[in-house]
Structures are given as C-alpha cells and as structure tokens.
Amino acid sequence: MATERTLSIIKPDATRRNITGKIIDKLESAGLRVIAQKRQHWSRDQAEAFYAVHKERPFYNDLVAFMTSGPVVVQVLEGDGAVAKNREVMGATNPADADAGTIRAEFAENIEANSVHGSDSAENAAIEIGMCFSENEIVG
C-alpha cells in the first residue's frame, strides 16, 4: 500500500483529561508515525474555517464551541494507507458504535466530544494538512 499522510486532531475533551499520550500510543502502535505535531488553542475563526464543510449541519455551532473550549493537539501522521488506518484506529464517530480497542471506544465521551478527528480521504487530508501546517513544520 502507498505511503500516505493524514491530519489528526486530539480534541479538547482529551487534552482536558491529560490522555494525549495514551492516544498517541494507539496511533504509533498501529504503525502510524507522528511527523508533525503542535498544541494550540483554536480561535472561533480557526474552528469555523476547519469545519466549514459542516456549516449547514445542526451540530455545527456546538462543534465550534467545543473545539474552542480548550487546547487541541494537531498532528500529521504518515504510514502505509494512513488515512484508512487512522480511521480504523479512531473507530466510529459515535463512541457507542465504535469497535472495542479503538480510540473512541476507549476514550470518547460522546458523539461530539469524541477525542480525535481524522481526515476522511487523501484529498481532504492534503487540504486539512495545508490548513494546519506549513511545509517546514513537517519532518518525515
């Protein structure tokens, strides 16, 4: 399978509970490499821009409020089939539907405070990585 890059975000519910290391361990144990990482506190503008694709969804305003409620850790992950692999390790969006052993099954609080975000396609990964990192911050 081809080497890919994907964007990962460890969300405010996870930074609040000080479990970023446990989440990174799951990612690395699945064979993903963290090739860029920074901790940020997003402004409303940043969160709105990142989730603009969900603008018309009923959960959009609450999602923006949640994503600005505390620090996030944004990451670029690299590995064979990284987009799909990361989504497998994260588990379903709703932790109630997530397979045992996945990040969301183990750590997510609910469908909104679901601990992690991962790009849903290679195309969106490139867009999302470009929104969060400059080239010189990514060290493969």
Ligand code: CMP
């Ligand atoms: P994420 O993978 O970051 O993509 C959109 C986010 O919106 C999702 O994870 C959740 O944090 C949040 N969200 C809240 N409610 C819903 C919902 N009903 N369906 C999908 N995503 C939701």
